[in-house]
Amino acid sequence: MTETIGKVTLNLDKYPGEDYYCDGSVEDEILEIVKKYSTVEYDRIIAERKSWPILYHLSALRENIVDFLPIKKTDKVLEVGSGCGAITGALSRKAGSVTCVDLSKKRSLINAYRHSESENVTIHIGNFTDVEPDLPADYDYICLIGVFEYGQAYIGGSTPYEDFLKILQKHLAPGGRIVIAIENKYGLKYFAGCKEDHLGDWFSGIENYPNGGVVRTFSRKKLEKIFDACSVGERSFYYPYPDYKFMTTVYSDAYLPGRGELSNNLRNFDRDRMLLFDEKSAFDGIVEEGLFSVFSNSYMAIIGKPLELNYARYSNDRAEEFRIRTEILTDTEGKKTVRKYPLTTEAEAHVRHMAEAYEKLKKRYAGSRLDVNVCHPGEEDGIPYAEFEFVSGRPLSELMDECLDRQDIEGFHSLFAEYLERVGFGEEVPVADFDLIFANILVDGDHWTLIDYEWTFDRVIDTKALAFRAIYCYVLENERRNALELDRILDRLDITENEARQYREQEREFQKYVTGQKLSMGEIRNLLGGEIYKPTEWIGRFRQSEGELRVQIYEDKGQGFSEEKSYFPENVYVAEKEAEFTVKFDGNVHYLRLDPAMCSCICKIRELSMNGQPVPLQDKKVFTTNGKILKSEEGADHPSVIFATEDPNMTIRADVLNRQAENTLSVKMEIVQIPQAMAKDMMGVEKKGAAAWVFGQR
Known part of the structure; x- marks a missing residue:
């Protein structure tokens, strides 16, 4: 039995008579949108409705994940799990014919209405295992975009993912390609505090799905093991960034990201998230260490002949x-x-x-x-x-x-x-x-x-x-x-x-x-209202300030600073907030690091001298800090330093001063703990002047 919507054919021969999964009333809303509005109006509707499902199903950025594939007008494409047609339109514009398979009639209707002018699209509604025997064996591309992870639900059995892939291989034309886009269970975003995409809880993929369920994502190594079990020969991996859902850039092993490129990381839209660390800085280190393929948020695996393409970047915003x-x-x-x-x-x-x-x-x-x-x-x-x-x-x-x-x-x-x-x-x-x-x-x-x-x-x-x-x-x-x-x-x-x-x-x-x-994706994320929680700030609220205002000393004798060799001097405070102490060190110390606290704070330096001579605090070759030095009416030797970090530090280069066989650093300073947000505000005020001119803060 078939139906037609515009030029699209819906095949219901294997439809069980009801939809076994649904996002609820929002699917009716999306169906009305695609019936009433043209594609060019979707951006406006997404901004107005402020709804994650509407963004997810109707955003044009969803098409990026297949747009770069070299699909020709003579090619036949099979799209398994086509849903509401987020990528069907891109496939239909590129290919000669597109065969879609999806279990949901409601979603297939949405797909058909939004692409009703595509005469080369046929949608089979029903379970893949029921539809599959009737499909031909000559597809040039078989696309599973966000689908392979559901293999256990589709196929069942003890080796569902291997069996799924073997079934798909039977329908591939000679020289054809299978395209799989999937989340990486060890993607950096999950370590940084994003909830697992399918289960909606924290760290379930990293913890190897301790609570079970039928959805599984994989590391690259595990995917390759599945491919090997299916006798897959040629395969190549691509790395959609920030992930495959709203990809703006895709990298490959032939062209990996450089330092500083991975900066658009707050791209989860459907749920609140924690922010445990700065993902951009972490990615910089990962890139430098050659580990990007391990921690990429998503993978696109292409089974078959490698593409000529090494890299693609989309400027959709x-x-x-x-x-x-x-x-x-x-x-x-x-x-x-x-x-x-x-x-x-x-x-x-x-x-x-x-x-x-x-x-x-x-x-x-x-x-x-x-x-x-x-x-x-x-x-x-x-x-x-x-x-x-x-x-x-x-x-x-x-x-x-x-x-x-x-x-x-x-x-x-x-x-x-x-x-x-x-x-x-x-x-x-x-x-x-x-x-x-x-x-x-x-x-x-x-x-x-x-x-x-x-x-x-x-x-x-x-x-x-x-x-x-x-x-x-x-x-x-x-x-x-x-x-x-x-x-x-x-x-x-x-x-x-x-x-x-x-x-x-x-x-x-x-x-x-x-x-x-057009709104940027960052602006859209703000519209959807997902919260960003910073546990490090919560910890700061519950810590006792007395425990935080501890001074720690590090020595570098040519091997760098290390926690193991650091120490906490005793009897630092002579009065509340007033620290006064000395540090003894030998002539082998090149650099001496002084951490005034373990929280954001402000320090007023009353004395900082080595062997009786003041440390030149304005000389950056001698004295450096991760805080902001404020000018003082008392002169350059008595500034205040603001630290908007829980790891404040000051480093003195001892080997360019009057270093001797035995040395003494004399320290007198006032140390006051302040909230990190306040410290940042104070540092911003200090930037008035040049920074204000640049960023318009006046």
């Missing part, structure tokens, strides 16, 4: 005329290229503009020390693209971060000075790339290459305006960059407060220009 996809591809000879494709018809002009921008920028920077990445226009199946040479090197932003990490402030400013010299060449020419941020410049030795210039305009833009925006974006991307000396940068640029105000307004107007009326 934009107005229709600017939505694009960026790809890195490797051809059969191993040559890499970068391509940018329009995601909408309206964005085709924007992509064509990139080749024109290249020619103009090449002329402006001819004879300079800034290369412009070569761009060639192209066309594929009637769709224009811009092709760029793949350039090796490291982002300038990454080099700057390394300078800040090792407290090489002069190194940072040297890079910034070179940036100004190179990008300012030909400033009087009426053509400029407005997006000349540090991340868009790759550095390879003495070669600096501008790699992304889609926002090039035919007008003169002052170099200091471009540099102001570069600093603005750089600092906002990462809290740790707040340590930057903005006064020195603004002095270098000779920017007045009025100019800074104009630049900020210019940035707001530019963002409106790029995004139109």
Whole structure:
């Protein structure tokens, strides 16, 4: 028995007569939406309804997970578990035919109505095991997006996932591919405090599902064991980020993320979450250690011939005329290229503009020390693209971060000075790339290459305006960059407060220009109202302040600081909040670290001297801290230091001072515990001045 909705065919031969799972009345709401409204109105409806199911089922970003697959108009696609059709539309636009299988009639009706103009879509309603025997064995792609984890429910038995895959293999055409998108049970987001996607509790996947249930997600190693048991030969893994549901970027083993790239981590929308640590910083360390494939939040496993594609990034959070996809591809000879494709018809002009921008920028920077990445226009199946040479090197932003990490402030400013010299060449020419941020410049030795210039305009833009925006974006991307000396940068640029105000307004107007009326995913998350809980703050509320105001000393004799060799000096406090003590250490100590407390606090330094000589607190080669030093009316030797962290510390480089065989550090300071939020506010007030100019805090 079949029904038709528009041009879509629904096959009910195996439908059991009732839906065995349902999200409740919200599915009726979604059905009414897809009947009444066109696809272009979904973004507005998502913002108005503020509903997780509506976002999940209707967001266009759901299609990203299959959009980059090289499906051709001659290909046949099988989509198992098609649900409300979140990816069916993308498949139907790419393929010759799409066969969907889903157990729910209500969801299949939603799918059919929203894609009613797709004459190449057939939806089989019923249990997969009932429908499967009637399916042909010539599918070029079989897609399981968020489905493989339900194998036990679909198939049953002692080896449900292996049996599921073996059944699917029977329906694959020679040279075809099976595509599986699934959460990683050891994804970093779960360690950081996101609830498990299916069970809705904390750490159940990490704890190996102690309470049972039929849903299972896997590590990459476990997936590969399942594939091996099914005699799978060629397979490749991709890493959708932040996860496969609302993917904005996909990485591969041929192109893994670099430091600083993984910053959009608060992307759970359906539930409250804890925030146990900063996922961006954790990802930076994971990337540096080569462990990203272990802790990626999701996997996309492709069984069959590997793709030419190494990487794709989606810019969906934009107005229709600017939505694009960026790809890195490797051809059969191993040559890499970068391509940018329009995601909408309206964005085709924007992509064509990139080749024109290249020619103009090449002329402006001819004879300079800034290369412009070569761009060639192209066309594929009637769709224009811009092709760029793949350039090796490291982002300038990454080099700057390394300078800040090792407290090489002069190194940072040297890079910034070179940036100004190179990008300012030909400033009087009426053509400029407005997006000349540090991340868009790759550095390879003495070669600096501008790699992304889609926002090039035919007008003169002052170099200091471009540099102001570069600093603005750089600092906002990462809290740790707040340590930057903005006064020195603004002095270098000779920017007045009025100019800074104009630049900020210019940035707001530019963002409106790029995004139109579309809300970002971060803004949508805020609309849905999911809470973010920080247990470390709860702990601070219940700790006794007396236990927190303990001083701890670390010594570095060439092997770094270690907890094992640290100690707590006794009888530190001579009165409430007044610490007065001495630290004895030998001549082998290079660095001495003093932690004034184990909580956020403010310290007034009355004395800090080594062998009777004051420690020069303003000399960053000698004295460093993870707090904010406030100017004091008593002079540079008696400042206050604010710490908005539970691990406040001050480090003194003893080997450049009057170090002797036996040494004494004399310390007198007032230490007052304050709430972390208050400490952050106080540090923000202190930033008034240069930071206020940059971020508009005045």
